[in-house]
Every structure is written in C-alpha cells, then in structure tokens.
Amino acid sequence: MLKRVILVICVYSISKGFHQHGKHNFEWQLTYNDLVNSFRANPRDVETHPMNSSMPKWFYVSVQNGELYANNSNKASRCQISRPRKLKREEFEFIYDLHRQRERGASVAQVAQSYTQNSSYWFGVLYAVEHGE
Numbered sequence: 205m206l207k208r209v210i211l212v213i214c215v216y217s218i219s220k221g222f223h224q225h226g227k228h229n230f231e232w233q234l235t236y237n238d239l240v241n242s243f244r245a246n247p248r249d250v251e252t253h254p255m256n257s258s259m260p261k262w263f264y265v266s267v268q269n270g271e272l273y274a275n276n277s278n279k280a281s282r283c284q285i286s287r288p289r290k291l292k293r294e295e296f297e298f299i300y301d302l303h304r305q306r307e308r309g310a311s312v313a314q315v316a317q318s319y320t321q322n323s324s325y326w327f328g329v330l331y332a333v334e335h336g337e
Contacts, residue, residue: 234333236272236296242333243267249277252324253331255306255313265329274325289322291329299326307331 247266254260262277263285272291276282298319302312306327316323331337 234300234330236293239272239291239296239329239333240267240270243272243329248332249279250328250332250337252283252328254324260328263325263328265325265332272329274322274329283324289325291322291326292320295320295322295326299323300330303327303330 243265244267247264249262250265251260251262259281262279262282264275264277266273266275268288271293274283274285274289274291276285299316302316302319302323303326306312306316313323316327320326
C-alpha cells in the first residue's frame with residue numbers, strides 16, 4: 205500500500221510540475237463543475253475509452269446531489285456495475301491530469317487503478333465531454 209501511495213504522489217508531483225513549468229500548453233481546462241453541468245443537463249450513456257484493443261463498454265452517467273454517478277446502461281455491451289459508483293469530486297484533479305497524459309500516449313493505467321477503482325469510468329466521462337459525446 206505504501207508503495208502505491210508513494211507512486212501516486214510521485215506521478216502527481218511530476219504532472220503538477222509539468223503544468224507549472226509550461227511543458228503542457230492546454231487550450232482549456234475542464235472543471236468538475238463542467239462535468240456536473242453537462243450530465244445534469246443531459247444524463248446519458250457513455251462508453252469506456254480503452255487505449256488497447258479492448259472493446260468499449262457502456263455505462264450511464266447522471267448527477268445526484270451535485271455529484272457524478274456511474275451506473276448500468278441499458279445498451280447491449282455494457283459494464284456490470286453492482287451499485288452506483290460515485291465519481292468523487294476530490295479525485296477529479298488527479299484523474300484529469302492522468303487523462304491528459306493518457307491522451308498524449310502515456311501509459312497511466314496502473315497509477316490510475318491504484319488511485320481509484322473508477323478510473324475507467326472517469327476516463328470515459330472525460331473523453332465524452334471533451335469530444336462532445
């Protein structure tokens with residue numbers, strides 16, 4: 205467990221350092237509130253966004269009490285979610301940094317999965333909102 209915590213802290217520190225020293229020049233940044241507003245206005249099915257040859261799976265995203273939740277979709281190829289998964293506000297910044305690195309080709313799966321069991325849902329939500337899905 206301690207190794208995972210140290211790894212997460214190191215990756216987080218590195219990613220924050222890149223932002224602070226201008227090595228990433230993003231045109232815009234999402235906020236957790238942007239995600240909440242998008243799914244409050246339009247709760248919808250979203251696909252996971254695998255970076256390997258795995259097939260994407262569907263899940264349903266909605267907002268309850270100002271928080272994002274992933275749940276089962278009614279689509280054929282769907283995730284099996286036993287109970288609604290809260291996508292926690294406090295996870296957003298770290299996962300969003302990993303998402304941006306991932307979109308540029310970095311391998312972040314192990315770090316993301318050690319940080320939250322909801323990383324696949326996070327990456328799907330972020331991809332969907334950034335790409336207008």
